[in-house]
Amino acid sequence: MSQPILSLLLELLLELFFMVCFLSLPRLISSAVDQIMDSRIPLRRAFCIVRPPGHHAGREGILESSNSQGFCIFNSIAIGALYALETFEEIERVAIVDFDIHHGDGTQDIVQGRKDILFISSHAYDDNFYPFSGSDDELRNVGNVLNIPLDIAFASLSFRRSYQTIVYPALEKFKPNLIFVSAGFDARKGDSLAPLRDKTGLLPEDYYAVSLDLARIANKYCQGRIVSALEGGYGSEALAECSTAHTSGFMDAGLEEILTGAESI
Numbered sequence: 001m002s003q004p005i006l007s008l009l010l011e012l013l014l015e016l017f018f019m020v021c022f023l024s025l026p027r028l029i030s031s032a033v034d035q036i037m038d039s040r041i042p043l044r045r046a047f048c049i050v051r052p053p054g055h056h057a058g059r060e061g062i063l064e065s066s067n068s069q070g071f072c073i074f075n076s077i078a079i080g081a082l083y084a085l086e087t088f089e090e091i092e093r094v095a096i097v098d099f100d101i102h103h104g105d106g107t108q109d110i111v112q113g114r115k116d117i118l119f120i121s122s123h124a125y126d127d128n129f130y131p132f133s134g135s136d137d138e139l140r141n142v143g144n145v146l147n148i149p150l151d152i153a154f155a156s157l158s159f160r161r162s163y164q165t166i167v168y169p170a171l172e173k174f175k176p177n178l179i180f181v182s183a184g185f186d187a188r189k190g191d192s193l194a195p196l197r198d199k200t201g202l203l204p205e206d207y208y209a210v211s212l213d214l215a216r217i218a219n220k221y222c223q224g225r226i227v228s229a230l231e232g233g234y235g236s237e238a239l240a241e242c243s244t245a246h247t248s249g250f251m252d253a254g255l256e257e258i259l260t261g262a263e264s265i
């Protein structure tokens with residue numbers, strides 16, 4: 001076989017391999033839901049390391065209000081939430097919490113108006129920052145969307161305060177049976193794609209604290225069940241640190257539950 005034909009075949013095989021992996025992504029999150037719902041498996045918390053991210057992909061893919069899907073093709077977190085609601089009778093209400101630095105406009109597009117899903121997105125917001133949406137009054141009238149726009153250069157204090165004063169009370173009021181997390185780590189100080197991240201931004205400790213609190217709320221209302229999917233985060237070292245902090249928060253909340261048997265957070 002000639003060299004050019006061999007190269008072409010290898011290239012096609014490689015593309016086929018990536019296509020198969022890529023198309024299996026939506027199945028990954030539904031499989032995570034299956035496992036945490038299976039009473040025979042002592043697993044209550046899942047973190048799905050998926051790429052590409054998904055929260056900018058809307059009902060029809062690209063949104064009318066946007067000129068890009070920001071790397072996203074399949075909205076993993078929305079797929080997981082809808083799958084859980086349609087598959088398990090005991091799941092009547094799910095909450096999706098999105099702490100990626102970008103507004104989860106695709107997720108919002110898919111779930112807006114549903115009484116059985118509460119969608120909360122905290123994100124940097126101004127007129128020049130992608131995806132240029134997510135003001136605090138956007139879709140407030142639909143009843144299930146809570147946008148928390150933060151200063152473009154937000155850091156630990158305002159991020160954590162917004163969770164203490166807005167996100168946790170909203171979850172307490174909604175009382176979900178299952179919590180999903182769109183875990184984007186691109187608000188991390190030093191992340192390569194976010195503005196001003198070299199000067200300000202979040203630290204792994206912030207992701208640990210919020211993940212611990214979310215998992216504690218899951219202990220209280222969801223029998224500990226919480227499913228997270230990776231969204232943004234583009235520096236490999238920072239991404240590894242933040243992912244570790246995120247899962248450590250989940251694990252420590254599980255440990256607390258075992259050691260104390262307490263349901264309060």
Ligand SMILES: [Zn+2]
Nearest residue numbers: 100102186232
């Ligand atoms: Zn992002």
